[in-house]
Amino acid sequence: MQIETALLIGALFGCATYLILQNSFVRILFGFVVLTNAANLLVLSMSGNPAGRHAPIVGSVARPLVDPLPQALILTAIVIGFGVTAYLVLLLYRIFLDQRTTNAAELYEDQDTSEHT
Amino acid sequence: MNPTILPILLPLLTALLVLFWGKPGRPRRVLVAGSGIVQLALALWLVARSCTGESFVLTLGNWSAPFGIVLVIDPLAAIMLALSTFTALASILYGYAELSFRVEHPLRLPLTQFLLAGINLAFCTGDLFNLFVAFEIMLIASYALLTLEADDWDVKQAFPYLAVNLVGSTLFLCAAGLAYTLFGTLNFADIAMRASVMADDPRVLALGLLLLVVFGIKAGIFPLYYWLPNSYPTLPIPLAALYAGMLTKVGVYVLLRVFGTVLPHSLEPAHQLLAWLAGATMIFGVLGAISRNFIRGILAYHILSQIGFMVLAIGLFTPLSFAACIFYVIHHIIVKSSLFLIGGVGLCLNRTDNLDRMGNLWRHAPWLGVVFLCQALSLAGLPPLSGFWGKYAIVVVGLEKGAYVLVAASLVASILTLFSMLKIWNSAFWNSPDEREVCLWDLRWVKLCRVAAGMTVVSLGIGLGAEGVFRVAQEAAVRALDQEGYARVVFSRIGKGGATPP
Numbered sequence: 001m002q003i004e005t006a007l008l009i010g011a012l013f014g015c016a017t018y019l020i021l022q023n024s025f026v027r028i029l030f031g032f033v034v035l036t037n038a039a040n041l042l043v044l045s046m047s048g049n050p051a052g053r054h055a056p057i058v059g060s061v062a063r064p065l066v067d068p069l070p071q072a073l074i075l076t077a078i079v080i081g082f083g084v085t086a087y088l089v090l091l092l093y094r095i096f097l098d099q100r101t102t103n104a105a106e107l108y109e110d111q112d113t114s115e116h117t
Numbered sequence: 118m119n120p121t122i123l124p125i126l127l128p129l130l131t132a133l134l135v136l137f138w139g140k141p142g143r144p145r146r147v148l149v150a151g152s153g154i155v156q157l158a159l160a161l162w163l164v165a166r167s168c169t170g171e172s173f174v175l176t177l178g179n180w181s182a183p184f185g186i187v188l189v190i191d192p193l194a195a196i197m198l199a200l201s202t203f204t205a206l207a208s209i210l211y212g213y214a215e216l217s218f219r220v221e222h223p224l225r226l227p228l229t230q231f232l233l234a235g236i237n238l239a240f241c242t243g244d245l246f247n248l249f250v251a252f253e254i255m256l257i258a259s260y261a262l263l264t265l266e267a268d269d270w271d272v273k274q275a276f277p278y279l280a281v282n283l284v285g286s287t288l289f290l291c292a293a294g295l296a297y298t299l300f301g302t303l304n305f306a307d308i309a310m311r312a313s314v315m316a317d318d319p320r321v322l323a324l325g326l327l328l329l330v331v332f333g334i335k336a337g338i339f340p341l342y343y344w345l346p347n348s349y350p351t352l353p354i355p356l357a358a359l360y361a362g363m364l365t366k367v368g369v370y371v372l373l374r375v376f377g378t379v380l381p382h383s384l385e386p387a388h389q390l391l392a393w394l395a396g397a398t399m400i401f402g403v404l405g406a407i408s409r410n411f412i413r414g415i416l417a418y419h420i421l422s423q424i425g426f427m428v429l430a431i432g433l434f435t436p437l438s439f440a441a442c443i444f445y446v447i448h449h450i451i452v453k454s455s456l457f458l459i460g461g462v463g464l465c466l467n468r469t470d471n472l473d474r475m476g477n478l479w480r481h482a483p484w485l486g487v488v489f490l491c492q493a494l495s496l497a498g499l500p501p502l503s504g505f506w507g508k509y510a511i512v513v514v515g516l517e518k519g520a521y522v523l524v525a526a527s528l529v530a531s532i533l534t535l536f537s538m539l540k541i542w543n544s545a546f547w548n549s550p551d552e553r554e555v556c557l558w559d560l561r562w563v564k565l566c567r568v569a570a571g572m573t574v575v576s577l578g579i580g581l582g583a584e585g586v587f588r589v590a591q592e593a594a595v596r597a598l599d600q601e602g603y604a605r606v607v608f609s610r611i612g613k614g615g616a617t618p619p
Binding site: 070091 | 246273
């Protein structure tokens with residue numbers, strides 16, 4: 001399973017990078033969603049192979065147990081990722097309302113940042 | 118009660134209290150200012166106590182070090198806490214003087230306190246994943262503040278800030294996961310102990326480089342700084358001062374912590390890369406500053422070029438260069454924040470901070486000019502102001518290590534800094550065409566000027582008492598580089614799951 005997971009993570013990161021580099025807001029948004037999921041999957045796969053590992057509990061039957069700590073980390077990361085994604089949706093919607101465009105290239109095409117008051 | 122939790126708890130409680138208080142008003146403002154003063158006093162007490170050799174450790178939930186999360190305050194963390202609370206207090210007071218509570222946005226004060234809680238947690242934490250959480254608290258509060266009072270132009274500039282930092286956070290999460298697999302722990306002290314025996318493992322170097330990218334994004338190192346220079350000028354002045362002072366310096370602090378305390382000291386390629394990127398950051402930052410024509414934009418680019426100096430000191434990687442870096446951080450946070458505040462006073466008087474439409478300030482407000490000159494020359498590094506001593510120490514270490522190109526780059530950057538400070542001076546202060554109005558009737562500027570002058574006095578004190586400050590910085594650097602001492606302090610706290618004391 002290790003190699004398949006690694007390939008899947010690589011594919012997800014590739015897709016995410018491709019989508020984020022697009023011009024359309026919707027694609028950028030989906031890119032970030034895929035990116036956070038790819039990172040979560042990477043952390044999940046860090047639990048490793050459960051074979052030969054047991055829970056450190058006295059008197060328990062020695063069954064293989066997957067390392068639970070990365071899962072705890074992911075739970076935190078999912079919550080944070082959800083919050084930030086919600087914020088990103090609102091920010092992009094606000095930009096759409098202001099500028100009447102969903103094209104990032106158009107948005108920053110002719111801005112002069114050297115002077116701003 | 119263990120005082121280690123207080124730097125995080127106080128801003129958090131203040132934020133919640135103020136959030137539910139609801140309507141902006143005078144009592145609310147007094148509460149936040151009072152809390153700010155208490156936080157500053159606490160942080161200064163922590164600096165004094167930790168410099169005498171004491172370290173503060175809190176094992177959360179009473180779980181011993183590698184199993185539970187720990188909070189650690191050593192001299193370096195205490196110094197950063199003092200700086201963050203001081204800058205936040207100045208920013209809050211400036212905000213009070215700038216806007217009446219009748220027009221204040223009700224969420225600005227609570228969000229500032231949440232931001233401060235995140236920053237302080239990042240300084241205190243002794244755990245890589247907890248550091249990730251601290252970064253997220255800080256970043257989410259900063260996203261919200263960035264767009265809170267924004268118009269359509271400002272919202273547009275917030276998008277790159279959000280996007281780049283989101284990528285950075287994701288990479289940080291990956292780095293935390295990889296560190297866990299590599300070392301089997303996320304605790305700083307435990308990683309330091311386990312990594313020292315696997316220093317030759319190329320995976321450690323790979324992890325170090327990944328962390329370099331993550332914190333480099335946060336600090337604003339050369340190819341990763343695109344999010345900063347256009348987004349900071351869109352903030353209201355007091356918040357811009359807080360952001361300019363603290364946020365990138367959190368990145369610098371974490372670079373110090375990770376490369377000094379956590380990872381093995383033999384990661385030569387990573388240190389070299391840091392030093393060269395720092396050289397590029399200095400030059401590109403200062404060139405960007407020259408291309409800008411409004412005060413906030415110029416100052417925002419100067420943050421980057423100054424970050425270059427600090428990161429160069431980390432990259433040179435000797436105890437003296439670490440001390441120089443810490444001294445530079447102390448100097449830079451205060452000078453940079455106060456320059457933003459002074460720019461804000463100019464904005465209030467001229468009704469613009471576009472250099473083409475400013476002028477006459479020296480004729481009508483000479484004291485503002487004096488305050489500006491002190492800080493601007495300090496930023497450029499003229500003796501005996503505080504910036505000189507930091508740059509001097511970095512240049513000395515650079516010459517000792519034979520990094521002549523980087524030393525030359527830093528000197529060129531200093532001269533160009535002086536040039537762009539003189540550009541502001543000539544246009545805003547010295548230039549005096551009659552049609553440029555100076556709104557002296559707007560009496561807010563006197564109070565605003567007082568806040569900026571207060572910061573300038575502290576900054577002058579650092580320059581004149583440089584020897585004492587440098588000694589504190591040296592103590593902090595030695596303790597930050599002492600991995601075994603750090604681990605001993607952290608593991609000396611025995612709680613649940615730890616070894617029983619003999």
